[in-house]
Amino acid sequence: MKKTTQTTRMNGQRVRIVTTTGPAGTRVQVTEAEPKEWELQAAQVRALRAMPEYGKRFLLAGDQNSAKRGPRAQMEAIAAGMTPGEADMRIYIAGGQLRMIENKVGRGRLSPAQVDRHAALARLGFTVEVLRSVTTEDAARQAVALVRGWLAGNDNQSGQGQSRCSSTASA
Known part of the structure; x- marks a missing residue:
C-alpha cells in the first residue's frame, strides 16, 4: 500500500x-488543512488587541523567527539580533513583567533551537507557554484566557518583580 x-x-x-x-x-x-502557525498567531493578536485591557494593562509584540529568508536576509537578521528559538509572541504586563507564548499547530514539536532557548529563558525566570491549536478560533481563545489569567495573577501579586517560570502545553 x-x-x-x-x-x-x-x-x-x-x-x-x-x-x-x-x-x-x-x-x-x-x-x-490545519492552519499555518502564523495564522494562529494572527488570530491571537487580533483577539488580544480587542481586549479592553490592551494598551492599559498589557502590550504585545510578535516574532516570526522561522520565516524563510535568503542567505543575505538570514545574515542580516542574525546580525541584528534575531535569535533562533525565540517565542512567537511577547506579552508585556504592567509592573515590568514579561511573558511569552509559543504556538504549535496540533502535535507540532518544538525545534531543538526552541527547546534550548525556552530552557535558557526559564533559567532566567521567564515564562514561556506553549499553546497547541488546530483552529484559529481555539488559538485566540487560549491566548485570551492565558493573558486574562496572567493579568489576574498580576493583580494578586502587584509589584513582586519577575514572574514565575513555566512551560506548559494546552490541549
Whole structure:
C-alpha cells in the first residue's frame, strides 16, 4: 500500500489531499488543512488587541523567527539580533513583567533551537507557554484566557518583580 499526502489550495481554501494506492485501487481523501502557525498567531493578536485591557494593562509584540529568508536576509537578521528559538509572541504586563507564548499547530514539536532557548529563558525566570491549536478560533481563545489569567495573577501579586517560570502545553 502506498500513501502520499500533499497540501494545496482548492477554491481558495487550503486542503490536504491523501492518496492511498493498494490492491483495492486508489482512494483519494480531501480534508481541510490545519492552519499555518502564523495564522494562529494572527488570530491571537487580533483577539488580544480587542481586549479592553490592551494598551492599559498589557502590550504585545510578535516574532516570526522561522520565516524563510535568503542567505543575505538570514545574515542580516542574525546580525541584528534575531535569535533562533525565540517565542512567537511577547506579552508585556504592567509592573515590568514579561511573558511569552509559543504556538504549535496540533502535535507540532518544538525545534531543538526552541527547546534550548525556552530552557535558557526559564533559567532566567521567564515564562514561556506553549499553546497547541488546530483552529484559529481555539488559538485566540487560549491566548485570551492565558493573558486574562496572567493579568489576574498580576493583580494578586502587584509589584513582586519577575514572574514565575513555566512551560506548559494546552490541549
